[in-house]
Amino acid sequence: MIEILLILFAPIIGGFIYGFERVVRARMQNRQGPPLLQPFYDMFKLIDKQAFIVNPYHTILGIMHFITLWVVVAFIIMGQNLLYVIFLHLLSSIFLILAGFSVKSIYSHIGSNRELLAALAYEPILIMIAVGFFMVNGSFDIAVIREHDASIASLFLLFLAYLMVMPIKLKKSPFDATEAHQEIVGGVEIEFSGIFFEFLYMAKWLEYIFVYLLLMLFAGDNIFLGIGLFIGVFLLLNLIDNATARIKMKHLIKIVLSLGLTLGMCNLIGLAYV
Amino acid sequence: MFDLKKYRKKSPWILHYNAGSCNGCDIEILASLAPKYDLERFGVINTGNPKQSDIFLVTGPVTYRSRERLVELYTQMPEPKVVIAVGSCTCTGGVFRDMYNVEDGIDRYIPVDVYIAGCAVSPELIIDGVVKALEILEKKSKEMEKALKLFKEATSENGVINRRNVALKVGEVHEEN
Numbered sequence: 362m363i364e365i366l367l368i369l370f371a372p373i374i375g376g377f378i379y380g381f382e383r384v385v386r387a388r389m390q391n392r393q394g395p396p397l398l399q400p401f402y403d404m405f406k407l408i409d410k411q412a413f414i415v416n417p418y419h420t421i422l423g424i425m426h427f428i429t430l431w432v433v434v435a436f437i438i439m440g441q442n443l444l445y446v447i448f449l450h451l452l453s454s455i456f457l458i459l460a461g462f463s464v465k466s467i468y469s470h471i472g473s474n475r476e477l478l479a480a481l482a483y484e485p486i487l488i489m490i491a492v493g494f495f496m497v498n499g500s501f502d503i504a505v506i507r508e509h510d511a512s513i514a515s516l517f518l519l520f521l522a523y524l525m526v527m528p529i530k531l532k533k534s535p536f537d538a539t540e541a542h543q544e545i546v547g548g549v550e551i552e553f554s555g556i557f558f559e560f561l562y563m564a565k566w567l568e569y570i571f572v573y574l575l576l577m578l579f580a581g582d583n584i585f586l587g588i589g590l591f592i593g594v595f596l597l598l599n600l601i602d603n604a605t606a607r608i609k610m611k612h613l614i615k616i617v618l619s620l621g622l623t624l625g626m627c628n629l630i631g632l633a634y635v
Numbered sequence: 636m637f638d639l640k641k642y643r644k645k646s647p648w649i650l651h652y653n654a655g656s657c658n659g660c661d662i663e664i665l666a667s668l669a670p671k672y673d674l675e676r677f678g679v680i681n682t683g684n685p686k687q688s689d690i691f692l693v694t695g696p697v698t699y700r701s702r703e704r705l706v707e708l709y710t711q712m713p714e715p716k717v718v719i720a721v722g723s724c725t726c727t728g729g730v731f732r733d734m735y736n737v738e739d740g741i742d743r744y745i746p747v748d749v750y751i752a753g754c755a756v757s758p759e760l761i762i763d764g765v766v767k768a769l770e771i772l773e774k775k776s777k778e779m780e781k782a783l784k785l786f787k788e789a790t791s792e793n794g795v796i797n798r799r800n801v802a803l804k805v806g807e808v809h810e811e812n
Contacts, residue, residue: 383675393676402678405642406689411713413686546684554686554713 368435375566376400382599389603404559412555415464420557422460427560429453430567437574440504443491454480461549472548475539475610482617483526489625493519496632511581518628520579522621530572533598535605536613644769646678650688654705656695659755660722664692667758674762685711690768696724696731697738709745715775717748717768726750
């Protein structure tokens with residue numbers, strides 16, 4: 362029962378996390394910041410705006426991106442197979458990339474290109490995390506992983522690699538070249554407007570839920586460790602976001618692939634032989 | 636069903652365009668978004684994307700080359716929207732008035748809702764202007780304003796569309812028809 366409620370209200374919880382994050386980020390810069398419910402005000406405003414449709418496929422692919430992400434989050438909450446979850450999440454990214462390529466805007470194409478390159482950088486790490494969980498717990502099932510002890514000690518290097526993936530997924534500095542708000546004006550989301558942009562906006566909230574639920578898997582059955590990890594990583598990510606500048610796409614791929622893959626492989630080889 | 640109109644003034648997203656300004660007003664706009672004045676506490680985001688913004692902040696006296704971009708950006712913004720002219724140049728042309736390369740203010744091309752005077756405007760005045768614009772935004776309807784009338788037809792040579800000189804002054808429309 363509580364699982365169904367969590368799945369139904371996942372976008373709203375994500376909205377609260379996003380709103381809280383904007384307040385935290387403002388306080389870190391010694392500002393007052395927007396109210397906590399700001400994302401929902403934005404949402405109600407976007408319902409009321411006039412919407413332009415560039416072409417039907419563009420809007421439908423945007424909505425598909427949102428729905429697939431919701432299914433991904435539902436799968437995690439219900440404790441399904443971790444590999445399914447990761448590949449379904451890749452599918453949702455592919456929908457967004459196709460949406461970006463379906464319009465003529467050059468900024469949209471650049472954004473899609475960058476999304477693809479970013480997927481190239483973080484996807485191997487996500488798969489290695491799944492393999493790491495399999496080697497520790499003997500199963501890809503999230504329900505089984507949640508019943509075992511916390512695996513953060515034996516998967517610590519993979520945890521560090523995952524810390525590098527999180528800013529890419531959440532579009533945070535230094536790894537936010539995929540969105541790049543003033544430079545390529547939001548990348549793939551540039552041609553969405555009105556109520557159709559709202560689906561992308563809510564997909565961003567669901568992305569928060571996805572990323573933090575995956576993080577909490579490192580804590581296993583220890584709920585307090587999970588909440589501690591969530592709070593600690595949340596503050597750390599915002600601190601890094603405020604303290605660093607955006608880096609180029611080329612450097613993003615180099616850093617994430619070289620460092621992340623090395624850390625992940627070391628961890629997997631260590632698990633296999635030690 | 637609750638009234639959606641009241642949420643318009645709680646999340647205004649700003650599009651900022653520099654139509655040939657000296658950057659004095661642009662710096663003041665950035666200052667009003669920065670920690671000291673903190674426009675974000677009203678929910679303001681500087682989007683930079685016309686398709687998702689509500690408030691069009693324009694600086695500069697509209698140079699000859701920036702007219703088409705100005706009108707293009709205005710038509711790309713979905714209704715309801717408001718336009719704020721920031722600075723003396725944007726309102727009337729300021730010290731550049733009657734120069735050969737300058738078009739004496741943005742209201743020759745697009746309808747303006749709020750004028751903010753000053754050279755350069757202070758952040759307090761910008762915040763005042765934005766809050767005033769929000770009151771107007773709440774009363775606006777979703778119908779299109781006469782933006783498309785400001786366009787001429789784009790000419791095409793050898794299959795290449797030429798958009799130069801498509802912008803039209805407000806008075807010019809009635810002269811032609």
